[in-house]
Amino acid sequence: MLHSKRALEEESEHLSVKTIKLIHHSNSENQLLETHHGHTCFPTPSEDQKFKSHGSNDHGNMSTERPFTDKQGKMIKPDVVLQELHVMPHIWAESRQEVCESFDWFRSYQGGVYFANNITKGYLLSGFPAKRDGFFHNGKLIISHGGGKAESVQQLKGETKVKHAEDQKAEDKSVRALLTNYRQQIPLVLLIDDRYALFPYNLGGKNITYAVLGVYNITHAWAEYETTKSGQKHVRFKFSFQWCKEQGEPWWHATKDKIVEERATLMPVVSSIEDTIDASPENDNARTSESDYEEAMDISPDDERIPSTTAASPGNAAPKFSRRMPVKKTEFLLSERIPASADRRCMYCDMRSPLVFSVGWGCLNATCTYFWRLPEAGNNPIPDDLTFDEGFLQLQTLIPLDSGFRNINPSQPVTNPQDKITTLQAFTRGMHCIKCGRLSCRSKWEHWECANCQNVLAVNGAPRPVKVLKNLNPGVNFQWYFVGKDTGIMRSPVKPFGDHQTAGNVLTFSFPEGRGQIHHIQHNSMGPLVRLDTLFEEYQTQAADGSLPFRRWPLRSHKLRGSLLTNYFSQNCGVPYHYVGGTANTLTWEEAPTAVVKAKEFIEERTNLALNKQSEFNEVLSAAYMEKQKMSFHTDDEKGLGSVVAGLSLGSPALMHFRRRNVKQGPERKICLSIVLRHGDVLVMDGTGVQQYYEHMVEPINFRIAATARYIDPDRK
Numbered sequence: 001m002l003h004s005k006r007a008l009e010e011e012s013e014h015l016s017v018k019t020i021k022l023i024h025h026s027n028s029e030n031q032l033l034e035t036h037h038g039h040t041c042f043p044t045p046s047e048d049q050k051f052k053s054h055g056s057n058d059h060g061n062m063s064t065e066r067p068f069t070d071k072q073g074k075m076i077k078p079d080v081v082l083q084e085l086h087v088m089p090h091i092w093a094e095s096r097q098e099v100c101e102s103f104d105w106f107r108s109y110q111g112g113v114y115f116a117n118n119i120t121k122g123y124l125l126s127g128f129p130a131k132r133d134g135f136f137h138n139g140k141l142i143i144s145h146g147g148g149k150a151e152s153v154q155q156l157k158g159e160t161k162v163k164h165a166e167d168q169k170a171e172d173k174s175v176r177a178l179l180t181n182y183r184q185q186i187p188l189v190l191l192i193d194d195r196y197a198l199f200p201y202n203l204g205g206k207n208i209t210y211a212v213l214g215v216y217n218i219t220h221a222w223a224e225y226e227t228t229k230s231g232q233k234h235v236r237f238k239f240s241f242q243w244c245k246e247q248g249e250p251w252w253h254a255t256k257d258k259i260v261e262e263r264a265t266l267m268p269v270v271s272s273i274e275d276t277i278d279a280s281p282e283n284d285n286a287r288t289s290e291s292d293y294e295e296a297m298d299i300s301p302d303d304e305r306i307p308s309t310t311a312a313s314p315g316n317a318a319p320k321f322s323r324r325m326p327v328k329k330t331e332f333l334l335s336e337r338i339p340a341s342a343d344r345r346c347m348y349c350d351m352r353s354p355l356v357f358s359v360g361w362g363c364l365n366a367t368c369t370y371f372w373r374l375p376e377a378g379n380n381p382i383p384d385d386l387t388f389d390e391g392f393l394q395l396q397t398l399i400p401l402d403s404g405f406r407n408i409n410p411s412q413p414v415t416n417p418q419d420k421i422t423t424l425q426a427f428t429r430g431m432h433c434i435k436c437g438r439l440s441c442r443s444k445w446e447h448w449e450c451a452n453c454q455n456v457l458a459v460n461g462a463p464r465p466v467k468v469l470k471n472l473n474p475g476v477n478f479q480w481y482f483v484g485k486d487t488g489i490m491r492s493p494v495k496p497f498g499d500h501q502t503a504g505n506v507l508t509f510s511f512p513e514g515r516g517q518i519h520h521i522q523h524n525s526m527g528p529l530v531r532l533d534t535l536f537e538e539y540q541t542q543a544a545d546g547s548l549p550f551r552r553w554p555l556r557s558h559k560l561r562g563s564l565l566t567n568y569f570s571q572n573c574g575v576p577y578h579y580v581g582g583t584a585n586t587l588t589w590e591e592a593p594t595a596v597v598k599a600k601e602f603i604e605e606r607t608n609l610a611l612n613k614q615s616e617f618n619e620v621l622s623a624a625y626m627e628k629q630k631m632s633f634h635t636d637d638e639k640g641l642g643s644v645v646a647g648l649s650l651g652s653p654a655l656m657h658f659r660r661r662n663v664k665q666g667p668e669r670k671i672c673l674s675i676v677l678r679h680g681d682v683l684v685m686d687g688t689g690v691q692q693y694y695e696h697m698v699e700p701i702n703f704r705i706a707a708t709a710r711y712i713d714p715d716r717k
């Protein structure tokens with residue numbers, strides 16, 4: 001159903017029907033746009049701005065020419081000259097991750113509609129426009145389709161693949177959420193990326209991939225039939241979004257001599273801030289396979305809250321994690337809104353639909369038998385070549401914008417928490433640079449840094465003593481390990497070991513068919529705890545002063561726009577480790593921070609004593625996990641890797657899981673072995689088969705540091 005009956009009844013009265021008059025002045029306040037036959041609506045070309053054809057556009061491009069795909073999916077380059085931007089957007093980014101980690105209003109890594117509790121918070125205008133999408137009044141009125149199910153053309157390994165369209169339904173999650181905003185007149189935030197073909201300005205010229213347009217209200221919602229390239233008709237939901245004028249003029253309207261008033265002068269956020277923790281995007285990791293990557297990106301679109309970067313002002317007390325949607329829950333009656341266009345009730349389905357096209361009124365309720373027909377033209381189908389009705393494209397008077405929407409700039413991170421704890425989830429969120437507007441991920445442990453202008457926000461914390469972390473409950477129903485049924489994994493009896501200084505227990509798990517062993521070297525009360533407690537603090541001190549440069553490194557393969565950083569922070573010493581940062585992330589042993597050198601010594605001592613064999617390591621990857629960070633499934637299949645990999649755990653407990661690799665979904669793909677790693681434990685993966693046949697992941701319960709030692713052939717090719 002297009003609208004609820006009640007909502008439609010409450011909607012506007014008819015207005016006069018006029019056909020749109022084309023005005024040939026681009027970038028003018030009153031500019032109306034032509035609907036091109038069989039193509040997307042786009043601005044009428046001015047002398048220097050010619051848009052020849054708008055079709056699917058799925059390729060990012062930094063030049064002023066925009067690429068499009070033709071009907072066969074072949075790239076074509078129309079002679080589009082984009083206008084220069086005279087100001088930077090107030091909020092912009094180069095990668096999708098920067099947006100999702102730093103901007104409260106859009107946290108969707110995959111879809112274009114970000115919603116929670118059935119309310120849309122952010123909507124991304126990107127490639128794959130639908131017919132009759134439009135950018136009117138220089139972006140104060142935008143017409144776009146509801147998310148998903150569109151026909152799309154993808155270039156995969158040199159091959160063009162067409163993903164066929166399907167009918168959208170009012171119950172589809174993203175359509176449903178957009179309809180809620182429309183019915184309740186809840187504003188939302190529009191963003192664009194550089195693939196959005198209707199934005200007539202050159203984002204690429206300023207290295208902008210994503211830009212936040214601002215806050216809009218949905219003034220109309222309706223359904224259309226769209227004929228796809230393969231000639232089939234599919235239902236598409238369309239929405240018209242109108243700029244909320246309380247924001248002042250849109251930033252892209254600035255001309256050389258008239259810079260638009262800064263949005264910072266708008267009213268501050270007054271919505272309530274709550275201490276709630278939202279689901280962390282698990283955008284891990286450097287060695288992940290495609291399916292893992294997808295799993296890692298699987299953030300619930302029904303996320304309950306709008307996450308906030310942090311609380312309001314620097315230097316304040318405790319960090320706040322999220323803020324609720326500043327929405328009045330009482331349903332707004334559509335009749336209270338000043339109607340702008342002619343709605344009519346369908347005599348067959350009794351539902352109201354707006355008058356959208358100059359060709360005349362037709363029922364735009366997709367479930368009606370007379371959907372997409374013209375009652376005044378013998379119920380003939382609405383033709384494909386359409387122009388918008390002039391009245392429909394007029395700007396409406398909207399209800400005043402709720403104060404909670406008047407400043408959508410992310411608040412600045414808390415840099416000086418009273419409790420000095422700086423490893424909470426809030427500290428993993430990105431920053432919005434107040435100097436240049438860029439959103440940046442927290443990629444460095446020691447501070448936030450703008451990826452554009454290097455503006456720095458210091459973090460004033462203190463090392464966390466291990467005593468508050470090491471006894472945290474891992475939240476599983478086994479104390480030490482879990483072995484899956486029918487996995488063929490055998491466990492040896494607990495074997496104590498020790499000498500005059502140190503002691504512990506070893507548990508060995510043997511994978512079937514000689515695929516290797518896992519040795520869990522546990523510390524016990526006789527273990528070298530003080531030494532390890534000090535080491536945990538030393539790691540933190542050196543990370544905080546930057547002498548141990550913990551970084552989140554870009555993944556080498558992923559499907560997102562821009563770079564994608566690992567979920568955790570890491571630093572490598574010794575032979576470069578290509579999977580995480582390579583040489584850029586590596587210090588030689590001469591330069592190595594003392595914490596790492598001590599960790600390596602401890603791992604060697606412990607491994608040799610417990611397993612009674614001499615292992616030689618020449619590389620240590622240290623990883624630091626703030627609250628909710630993890631390392632997802634991967635294998636250590638670095639070229640030239642020796643057969644023994646041994647990792648020391650410090651800080652909070654963690655769960656380490658193993659599962660078969662290279663097997664399809666099904667029981668064999670399930671986790672076959674889980675081990676609880678505690679402060680001071682060393683976990684040894686023994687045998688090349690462990691990496692060849694299994695993959696592993698680590699999920700810390702809270703703040704944790706790990707040092708994993710390997711031997712890597714320095715002469716590997």
Ligand SMILES: O=C(O)CCC(=O)C(=O)O
Binds near residue numbers: 623636697698
């Ligand atoms: O955090 C850990 O203990 C796991 C480290 C790990 O899996 C790795 O470095 O490959």
